Amino acid sequence: MPAATETTYREALQKSMFEEMDKNADIFLMGEDIGRYEGTFKVTKGFFPKYGTRRVVDTPITEAGFMGIATGAAMAGLRPIVEFMTMSFSILALDQIINHTAKIHYMSNGIVKCPIVIRGPGGAAKQLSAQHSHSLDGWYAHVPGLKVVAPATVQDVYGMLKTAIADDNPVVFYEHPRLYAMKGTLPDHEYSIPFGKAQILKEGKDISLVGYSLMSQINLAAAELLAKDGIDAEVVDIRSLLPLDTETIYRSVRKTHRAVVVYEDWKSGSFGSEIHSRISEDCFDDLDGPVGRVGGLNVPMPYSRVLELEAVTNEHHVVAAVRKLL
Amino acid sequence: MAKQAVKNSTESPAVLEQYYRDMVFLRHFEEKCNLAYRQGKVGGYMHTYIGMEALAVGWLESIKKGYDYVITAYRDHAHALLLGTDPVAVMAELMGRKDGTAGGKGGSMHLFDPERGFYGGWGIVGGHIPLGAGLAFASKYREEDRITLNFMGDGASNQGVVFETLNMAGLWDLPCIFIVENNEFAMGTRLEYHAADPELWKRGIPFDIKSERIDGMDVIQMKNDAQRIVDWVRENQKPYWVEVMTYRYAGHGAADQDRQLYRTKEEEASAWKRDPIKRLEAILLERKILTPETVEAIDAEIIEQVDKIYDAADASPHPDPSEVYDNIYTDMDVEKGH
Ligand SMILES: Cc1ncc(C[n+]2csc(CCOP(=O)(O)OP(=O)(O)O)c2C)c(N)n1
Numbered sequence A: 001m002p003a004a005t006e007t008t009y010r011e012a013l014q015k016s017m018f019e020e021m022d023k024n025a026d027i028f029l030m031g032e033d034i035g036r037y038e039g040t041f042k043v044t045k046g047f048f049p050k051y052g053t054r055r056v057v058d059t060p061i062t063e064a065g066f067m068g069i070a071t072g073a074a075m076a077g078l079r080p081i082v083e084f085m086t087m088s089f090s091i092l093a094l095d096q097i098i099n100h101t102a103k104i105h106y107m108s109n110g111i112v113k114c115p116i117v118i119r120g121p122g123g124a125a126k127q128l129s130a131q132h133s134h135s136l137d138g139w140y141a142h143v144p145g146l147k148v149v150a151p152a153t154v155q156d157v158y159g160m161l162k163t164a165i166a167d168d169n170p171v172v173f174y175e176h177p178r179l180y181a182m183k184g185t186l187p188d189h190e191y192s193i194p195f196g197k198a199q200i201l202k203e204g205k206d207i208s209l210v211g212y213s214l215m216s217q218i219n220l221a222a223a224e225l226l227a228k229d230g231i232d233a234e235v236v237d238i239r240s241l242l243p244l245d246t247e248t249i250y251r252s253v254r255k256t257h258r259a260v261v262v263y264e265d266w267k268s269g270s271f272g273s274e275i276h277s278r279i280s281e282d283c284f285d286d287l288d289g290p291v292g293r294v295g296g297l298n299v300p301m302p303y304s305r306v307l308e309l310e311a312v313t314n315e316h317h318v319v320a321a322v323r324k325l326l
Numbered sequence B: 001m002a003k004q005a006v007k008n009s010t011e012s013p014a015v016l017e018q019y020y021r022d023m024v025f026l027r028h029f030e031e032k033c034n035l036a037y038r039q040g041k042v043g044g045y046m047h048t049y050i051g052m053e054a055l056a057v058g059w060l061e062s063i064k065k066g067y068d069y070v071i072t073a074y075r076d077h078a079h080a081l082l083l084g085t086d087p088v089a090v091m092a093e094l095m096g097r098k099d100g101t102a103g104g105k106g107g108s109m110h111l112f113d114p115e116r117g118f119y120g121g122w123g124i125v126g127g128h129i130p131l132g133a134g135l136a137f138a139s140k141y142r143e144e145d146r147i148t149l150n151f152m153g154d155g156a157s158n159q160g161v162v163f164e165t166l167n168m169a170g171l172w173d174l175p176c177i178f179i180v181e182n183n184e185f186a187m188g189t190r191l192e193y194h195a196a197d198p199e200l201w202k203r204g205i206p207f208d209i210k211s212e213r214i215d216g217m218d219v220i221q222m223k224n225d226a227q228r229i230v231d232w233v234r235e236n237q238k239p240y241w242v243e244v245m246t247y248r249y250a251g252h253g254a255a256d257q258d259r260q261l262y263r264t265k266e267e268e269a270s271a272w273k274r275d276p277i278k279r280l281e282a283i284l285l286e287r288k289i290l291t292p293e294t295v296e297a298i299d300a301e302i303i304e305q306v307d308k309i310y311d312a313a314d315a316s317p318h319p320d321p322s323e324v325y326d327n328i329y330t331d332m333d334v335e336k337g338h
């Protein structure tokens, strides 16, 4: 058996970044409170003492500005990893990311590259209310020129961050605040996981539950509940939104003949809707019924825990959606 | 320095005692909030005003409450309470209850009370600064003599949108006072690590805005300076940029357990020597406006008052789950369901 270590999602991110930063001095970190304060979610703990102010750059609270500076540095050949304290704050830098970072390579017809990783926690943590709980993964996955990934497991977050750092294109690396403390086993050898490859987290024959990030864990929990009722659900974790591995999704749907797409984002107009429409279009003949969809309520995130629990997608919503279809 | 302020002060003993009571009330209220957070009755992000009380008291005692406009960031309990927002509603909002200022939808960071001129309560650092200038735009548009107090942190003063707003405020003569609550830290980042020139008071100058730095730890001085500036802005209908020097004794928010990462215990201890409450207390004792006995009695009275606020808030029910859909629009519903 290969050696493996139990570790958290957070530690897996750290390990991945340490290994890459040790190998390549062009890689540096930039963001708010990431150095001396070790990061709000402690993802960059240990980096400042090791690499110092040159490679771990604490910024003022100026998202648009430092996103642009990191992009400029990437144009000049450095490889920045930009942390947004939460992805909700990346909204302030959208002009840089969408109008600048994402378009440089195309507008220059390939002569200017922009190797940059934009990472941070996105989605609802707990009671952070309306301005701090956005799921923006779908916004980014809408933009040609960006790659967007959202790992759901300890193994993936490690291996996909490696790929993100090695990529010569801008990558939006979506973490989830509710996954940071999740434990898993990490092989002791170095590896990377290519983008554009979905995976089956649990095999099943009755219905495909399709999701990414935290929702893949929610789908696993839903599959357990469904198993008690004798329903054998397959959990498809897409991992990478852009590029999207439709083949793995379709293969699962062709096997189970039914699918529910699960996401945390607002239900209307989300990336989940995109996956839903792809399955509906391309697997029409294989489906035994309409494709289901479970998303977050179409409301700004409320503060009250009672209301927040109403708004955020959970495994019971998934189970209810499956029951409706079967 | 404190004595100096007393000599210059024209406040009556009753007014000085009221400042004292206001500050002690804010202190105990915030400590109760911290307790409620530790008990799990309050969640999410919650930021207290402990150490900064003199600043808010000085400014809010200088305006026409309910007429002038006030806006701030997420460290907002003091502003709402001093404007007269029902403290039970504030505490209930922190607890996410039905009788909270926003029925539990906003929480600690998003208090609103427009009837008293309070327009929030904002969580995106720097994001509300143009909104504050917009309030001033509206009062100017209507040819009223309202002024707007637009509070922000030292960290917030770096956001690009702040400079954009200052330019327009200067260009259009908006009657808005931009107040930087310089408590020396932006979360875990010390002023000198986030500002190229830590003399933040200078930032209004390029926009032809009157600018100055004042002390926010001496409530009497704070009030005198604030009143002078408020009167000037009302009279001249032009903006003002003020850096007020203060300190937050608490962590950044209730979730910040890592103060040692950005400051030492010694630094905190020496900052406590500037405690604005103790400072006024010394003056009141010296002037025999209060005695050690009345100081104790006031403290006990306010603690009891805050206990009652807490109990009343805690008696408020949680919102009904169906309320999740209420008030997204004025006139329509969203599509329901997951
Ligand atoms: C746009 C944005 N970026 C980052 C944050 C996270 N954050 C919340 S408060 C804060 C520090 C703000 O410091 P300052 O403006 O000095 O206000 P203080 O907390 O000291 O009152 C940060 C970085 C945020 N809420 N919004």
Ligand SMILES: [Mg+2]
Pocket: B153, B154, B155, B181, B182, B183, B184, B185, B186, B187
């Ligand atoms: Mg500050």
